[in-house]
Amino acid sequence: MSKSSTPAKDGKIKIAIDPVSRIEGHLKAEVVVKDGKVVDAWLSGGMYRGFENILVGRDPRDAAQLTQRLCGVCPTAHSTAACLALDDACDVKITKNGRVTRNLIFGANYLQSHLLHFYHLAALDFVRGPGKAPFVPRFDQPDLRLDEKTNAVAVDQYIKALEIRRICHEMVALFGGKMPHISGQVVGGTTEIPTKEKLAEYASRFKEVRKFVAETYLPTVYLIGSVYKDLFKIGGGYKNCMSYGVFPMDEEGTKTLIDSGVYIDGKDEKFNPALIKEFVKYSWFEDSCSDLHPSKGKTIPDVHKEGAYSFIKASRYNKKPVEVGPLARMWIHNPELSEIGKKQLKDLYGIKAVKFRDLGEDLAFSLMGRHVARAEEALIVADAINDTWLKEIKAGEDTYVESKVPVTGEGIGFTEAPRGSLLHYINIQDSKVANYQLMPATLWNTNPRDDMGQRGPVEEALIGCPVPDTGSPVDISRIIRSFDP
Amino acid sequence: MSLTRRDFVKLCTGTVAGFGVSQMFNPSVVQALEKFVPHVFWIQGQGCTGCSVSLLNSVHPSIAKVLLDVITLDFHPTIMGSEGEVAWGHMTDVAKEQKGKYIVIFEGSVPVAENGHYCILGEKDGKEYTMLETTLEMAKNAAVVVNVGTCAAYGGIPAAEGNVTGSTSVTKVLADNGIKTPVVNVPGCPPHPDWMIGTLVYAINAIEEKGLEGGLGEVVKILDSEGRPTPFFGENIHDNCPYLSKFDEDEFSKVFTDKENCRYELGCKGPSANADCFKRKWNGGVNWCVENAVCLGCVEPGFPDEMSPFYEAG
Numbered sequence: 001m002s003k004s005s006t007p008a009k010d011g012k013i014k015i016a017i018d019p020v021s022r023i024e025g026h027l028k029a030e031v032v033v034k035d036g037k038v039v040d041a042w043l044s045g046g047m048y049r050g051f052e053n054i055l056v057g058r059d060p061r062d063a064a065q066l067t068q069r070l071c072g073v074c075p076t077a078h079s080t081a082a083c084l085a086l087d088d089a090c091d092v093k094i095t096k097n098g099r100v101t102r103n104l105i106f107g108a109n110y111l112q113s114h115l116l117h118f119y120h121l122a123a124l125d126f127v128r129g130p131g132k133a134p135f136v137p138r139f140d141q142p143d144l145r146l147d148e149k150t151n152a153v154a155v156d157q158y159i160k161a162l163e164i165r166r167i168c169h170e171m172v173a174l175f176g177g178k179m180p181h182i183s184g185q186v187v188g189g190t191t192e193i194p195t196k197e198k199l200a201e202y203a204s205r206f207k208e209v210r211k212f213v214a215e216t217y218l219p220t221v222y223l224i225g226s227v228y229k230d231l232f233k234i235g236g237g238y239k240n241c242m243s244y245g246v247f248p249m250d251e252e253g254t255k256t257l258i259d260s261g262v263y264i265d266g267k268d269e270k271f272n273p274a275l276i277k278e279f280v281k282y283s284w285f286e287d288s289c290s291d292l293h294p295s296k297g298k299t300i301p302d303v304h305k306e307g308a309y310s311f312i313k314a315s316r317y318n319k320k321p322v323e324v325g326p327l328a329r330m331w332i333h334n335p336e337l338s339e340i341g342k343k344q345l346k347d348l349y350g351i352k353a354v355k356f357r358d359l360g361e362d363l364a365f366s367l368m369g370r371h372v373a374r375a376e377e378a379l380i381v382a383d384a385i386n387d388t389w390l391k392e393i394k395a396g397e398d399t400y401v402e403s404k405v406p407v408t409g410e411g412i413g414f415t416e417a418p419r420g421s422l423l424h425y426i427n428i429q430d431s432k433v434a435n436y437q438l439m440p441a442t443l444w445n446t447n448p449r450d451d452m453g454q455r456g457p458v459e460e461a462l463i464g465c466p467v468p469d470t471g472s473p474v475d476i477s478r479i480i481r482s483f484d485p
Numbered sequence: 486m487s488l489t490r491r492d493f494v495k496l497c498t499g500t501v502a503g504f505g506v507s508q509m510f511n512p513s514v515v516q517a518l519e520k521f522v523p524h525v526f527w528i529q530g531q532g533c534t535g536c537s538v539s540l541l542n543s544v545h546p547s548i549a550k551v552l553l554d555v556i557t558l559d560f561h562p563t564i565m566g567s568e569g570e571v572a573w574g575h576m577t578d579v580a581k582e583q584k585g586k587y588i589v590i591f592e593g594s595v596p597v598a599e600n601g602h603y604c605i606l607g608e609k610d611g612k613e614y615t616m617l618e619t620t621l622e623m624a625k626n627a628a629v630v631v632n633v634g635t636c637a638a639y640g641g642i643p644a645a646e647g648n649v650t651g652s653t654s655v656t657k658v659l660a661d662n663g664i665k666t667p668v669v670n671v672p673g674c675p676p677h678p679d680w681m682i683g684t685l686v687y688a689i690n691a692i693e694e695k696g697l698e699g700g701l702g703e704v705v706k707i708l709d710s711e712g713r714p715t716p717f718f719g720e721n722i723h724d725n726c727p728y729l730s731k732f733d734e735d736e737f738s739k740v741f742t743d744k745e746n747c748r749y750e751l752g753c754k755g756p757s758a759n760a761d762c763f764k765r766k767w768n769g770g771v772n773w774c775v776e777n778a779v780c781l782g783c784v785e786p787g788f789p790d791e792m793s794p795f796y797e798a799g
Contacts (some may be wrong), residue, residue, distance in 0.1 A: 018608035021568035024534045026605060046605035048596075049531050054647040059794035065781060066789065069642050069674060072535025120541075124566045134558040134565035137575050159549045166542045170768045177777030178767035179542075180535040180675050184777045186796075191741035191778040201771065301649060303602045311603075400742045477568055 011035065015470050018046075020477055022121040023485045024073045027446060029476060033467045038476065041455065041462040043446050045312035048284070052299040055436040060086060060405050060428050061187060063436060067424065070440065072180045073116065076109040076172060077417030078440075079185045081424040086187035089411025089426055092403035096251055098189030100392045101399045103247050103257075104202065105176045105185060107385045111209055112168035112179075113418035114326070114378040115217060117484045118371060119161035125478045126224050127154040139472035145227050154224075157216060164212045167205050174198050189400040196395040203390060210382045213375075214340070221375040222344035225368045229349070235367035235479035237461030240264045241328030242317055242444070244271065244423070246416035247384065257384050258377070258416065261332040264320055266361075268332075273414070275318040276423070278439070279450040284308045290451055294425040295410065297437035314450035315443045323365075323457045324420030324444040325483060326374040330356045331364060338379050341372070367475075370482040405431050417441050419484040446485045458483055521693040522554070524587040525685075526576055526623060527561040530604050530616040531643040531652055532593025536634040537563045539675035543682050544769055551682060555689070556588075562606075573607040573614070580626060586697065588688070589627040591637040591655045594644050595620050598651030617658065624659055629688060629701055630668045632656060633681050638670035638712065639786040646790050656712065667701050670712035674783035677765060680717045687714065711786055713759075722780055723755035725763045741778050748775060752796040754782030 007013050011034050018028035026046035031038045051070060055063055064082035068075035080102065087094060094102075128144045128151050129135030146154060169179040175192050176182030184191045192198075225232065245260030262269040278297060280290045285308075286300040302308075314321075322328070334357045337345070345351040345359075353359050356376065363369055406428060413424040420441025427435040447456035455463075458480055467473045527537070541548050552558055558565070560576040567575060580587060593616070596603035601617030608614065624630050632655050635641040643652040656668055669688070671680050687707070692700030707714050723729065731737070731747040738746040749756070758780050766773045774780050782792040789795075 016608055016611075017569040018613070019562050019568060019572065019606060021562050021565055021572060024563070026529070026562075028605070028608065044605075047531060048603045048650060049643040049652070050647070050649050051642070053649055054642065054645045056647055059796065061796050062789075062793050065795055066642060069533050069535065072533040072538040072675060075533075075535065116538075116541075120564060129566055130553060132553070132557065134552065134561050134567075136566060137571055138566050139571060162541060162548055166544070166769070169542055170771050173768035173772045175777075177772050177774045180533075180538050181783075183774040183779065183781070186741065186778070192744075193742050301603075303599045398742065400740060402740060 012039070013470050015473060017473065017477060020480055022124065022481060024071055025442065025485070027480070027485060029462070029480060031462055031465075031467075031473070031476060033470055036466060036468050038462050038465040038467060041459045042309055043448060043456060043459050044310045045442070045446060048301055048311040050299070050301070052436050052438060055433045058433050060089065060426060060431070060433050063424070063426060063433060064186060067438065068181050070438065074109065074113055074417045074419065075179075075181045076106050076176065076185070077415060077422050078424070079182055080106055081413040081415045081422045083185055083187055084413030084415060085411040085424040085426045086413075087411070088413065089409045089428055090187050090403040090405060092188045092401050093251065094189045094401055095398055096392070097193070097394050097397040098399040098401065099248055099251060100389050101175055101190040101192075101194060102185060103389050104385065104393065105172055105182065105190065107247065107381050107389065108168050108171035108206075109179070110381045110418050111213065111378055112165045112172070114374050115161050115165045115168065115213075117418070118217065118221065118374065119158050121484070122371065122481050123154065123158060125474070125481060126228060127151055127158065129155060129158070139474055141469050141472035141474070143472070143474045154220070157220060160212070160216070164209055167209055171202050171205050171209070174202050186400070188403045191400065193397065193399050194393055194395055199390070199393060199395055206385060206390075210386060213378045213382050214338075218338055218340050218375045218379060219344060221371050222341065222348060225372060226348035228368065231368040231475075231478065232363050232366045234465055234475060235461045235482060236362065236365040237323060237457050238321055239361055239365045240320055240322045241331055242271065242322040242324055242421060243329045243332045244414040244416055244421045246329070247381075257380070258329045259333040262317060262322065263332055264318070264322065273412070276439070277316055277319070279314040279316060279452075281451040282308050282448040283310050283313050285313060289313070294423060294437040294439055295412070295427070297425065297435070299437070310448040312443055312447045314447040314456060315439055316450055319452060321447075321450070321454050321457050321460065322444065323483075324441050325370065326377045326418070327364065327370045328420065329416060330373040330377055335376070335380055338376055341376055367479050367482045374484070407431050420444055442485055445483045458485065521689055522557050523689060524579055524583045525556045525558050525590060526580065526587060527558065527590045527592065528606065528616070528619060528623060529562050530591065530593030530595050530620070530637065530655075531650070532634060532636050534563055534592070535675040536592045536681070537561070540678050540681050542768060543678035546682070556685065570609050573609045577609075580623060584626045586628050588629055588631060588685070589623045590631045590633055591620065592633050594636040594640050594652045595655055595658045596643070596650035596652045597658065598649070603650040620655055620658055621662055621664065624655070624664050624666050627666050628697055629704065630655065630659065630666050631684065632668065632670045633676055635672040635674045635783055635788050638672040639788070641674065642789055667705055668712055669704060669708065669714065672713060672784045673760065674781070674788065677762070677767065679765060683717060684714050709759075713784075717761055718759050718784060720759065720761055721756070722758045722760060722763055722775070726755055726775060727763070728775070744776070748779045750798045751779050752794065752798055753779040754792045755780040757787070757792070758782040758785055760784045
């Protein structure tokens with residue numbers, strides 16, 4: 001990248017990639033390469049907006065609308081987390097139809113997000129696009145290995161996936177009003193009671209999406225993996241992961257479609273919300289914001305702080321860095337793999353796997369393992385829409401319960417955005433927001449070093465990444481993008 | 486592939502069949518469109534990428550057609566193949582070569598506190614570039630600046646009360662620095678894809694027909710006092726709302742799920758919002774905010790502070 005980079009006396013070369021593109025947000029990666037491999041890495045989040053401060057003093061109900069605007073790719077995830085926190089703070093129990101409608105809205109956004117990520121953000125790492133902007137210029141040695149015919153098919157899929165993800169947004173909008181940034185999810189449920197007509201519209205669109213996920217997206221991910229087999233061996237990182245669980249399957253919130261849990265140092269643990277904390281020694285925030293649970297959280301920027309290099313706080317579980325996202329969820333939930341997955345793993349890779357964990361830690365925790373996990377999860381969500389929620393939903397039955405904002409109170413909302421664990425915390429005083437803290441997935445994965453000196457999960461995953469040509473460090477961004485940062 | 490007349494009519498009329506906007510396109514120049522394919526740079530400041538994601542939802546013309554035929558998108562952080570210095574260098578090289586002729590699109594607002602440190606966009610030769618300096622540099626030499634989304638146009642949420650970053654709109658940053666490049670605002674949180682592509686196509690069309698200066702003159706003519714193209718933002722939502730008669734008869738919905746009556750008392754900001762959502766609708770025409778819940782007034786300069794609390798009348 002930095003073409004001027006020449007090795008120092010110790011043989012180390014420092015290179016920077018800024019911007020890291022095809023992600024949501026502003027990210028810079030800096031790595032030290034020695035003997036053709038990454039030996040150290042720093043990730044810097046280059047933007048701060050200060051939503052936490054902007055929310056203070058507002059009507060708590062506005063939080064679900066304002067926080068959606070944190071991310072145009074996953075606004076429904078923020079809407080969901082905010083509404084769960086508000087349901088908690090306002091002590092409201094939603095109806096079954098409200099819960100299922102929320103799942104239909106969020107589920108459609110999951111499919112949109114996973115397709116967008118693979119085809120429009122990550123696929124150009126493996127596929128040669130049309131020979132004009134914005135697909136070129138590229139690195140000199142882009143390491144694109146698909147033969148011409150397969151590549152042409154993949155480009156057609158890129159175009160087709162644009163259409164399919166648009167259809168997913170139409171599904172979201174049917175009950176959510178519009179997308180990005182839905183109006184249809186509020187504290188107490190959803191604003192629109194599904195009618196027979198709208199359910200039929202949802203179902204007919206969904207049919208096409210499900211077909212694409214099952215017959216095109218999933219097999220293509222495995223096929224690409226078979227051409228880039230070495231990418232199952234890099235980008236592993238700490239192999240620690242966490243999931244809050246997502247898609248409530250009952251009104252008590254005791255059961256979710258995808259399980260919650262934590263996996264650290266090779267052991268499974270039950271998720272304990274009290275063990276979450278944020279650290280800011282290397283982040284541009286005042287040191288008083290460090291070592292705090294989100295319910296005590298503070299977000300006070302300090303851009304002149306010595307030694308800091310990111311606007312992202314270092315989120316930690318029991319002081320450990322943990323990876324979040326589809327790989328974490330599939331590892332913790334450990335579902336049976338899709339039929340196409342089982343077959344292709346056997347045919348293309350010679351791996352006999354029935355459940356996700358049969359891949360083994362070393363293959364699953366990898367650059368390509370993350371793409372496989374995301375594709376497998378897309379089918380699980382599609383199946384839940386098809387086999388469960390579209391059957392449970394009752395046309396004409398209420399989806400909304402009225403509630404009042406309390407004078408004082410607090411609430412916490414745990415969910416999983418498509419890209420990983422998401423928490424919203426609200427504290428209400430005088431019926432206004434007194435404190436609001438947000439812990440999105442990006443903060444879990446792409447964070448900088450913590451007060452204990454541990455690298456963030458993506459920083460760690462970059463260690464050992466091969467960089468045979470520092471002018472074309474393709475695998476660095478491939479690893480970063482596999483997290484959907 | 487070229488843009489067909491049908492694409493134009495669809496783009497301009499929304500889902501309710503055709504009045505108003507279609508007249509702004511002269512079908513005779515449609516065939517000529519292929520000749521003028523402007524270089525476009527898309528710069529993201531303090532935003533959420535929602536405008537870009539909304540752009541991808543374009544139906545007529547499809548986003549693939551826009552990218553491959555209508556414009557040359559030389560820089561867009563979310564979709565370009567390139568990254569790092571290769572991407573940044575390409576942008577600065579092409580901007581130099583196309584000086585005065587390119588279109589720059591801004592998404593997101595500009596933090597001006599701390600010398601712009603709250604938003605870093607890229608790096609070249611060891612130097613980091615902020616949104617603030619990039620905005621000034623890229624706008625200065627552009628033929629036209631298009632601000633997509635309420636953040637770039639008016640500041641939006643990052644510039645709302647309580648912000649500590651000194652966030653403001655691209656429009657204000659340019660005015661404060663004496664940059665006179667014509668500015669078009671396409672607000673919305675996010676803007677409808679038709680509004681973004683319709684505005685671009687209108688500008689391309691006008692430039693093709695009347696040359697750069699004359700064409701841009703035509704574009705400026707259709708803007709309202711907030712810099713928005715009137716074909717899309719010229720009508721008030723409340724005045725055109727299908728529930729207006731309920732408002733006039735004082736029949737108000739008390740809960741969101743009551744779809745019979747006017748949503749004013751639930752906090753609907755339609756009376757202070759100017760956009761054609763009432764006829765265009767969203768996401769392939771399946772729904773829109775008022776039918777679903779309430780309008781937040783997201784296309785207005787006062788969003789969000791003047792529209793908040795969102796769920797209280799008035």
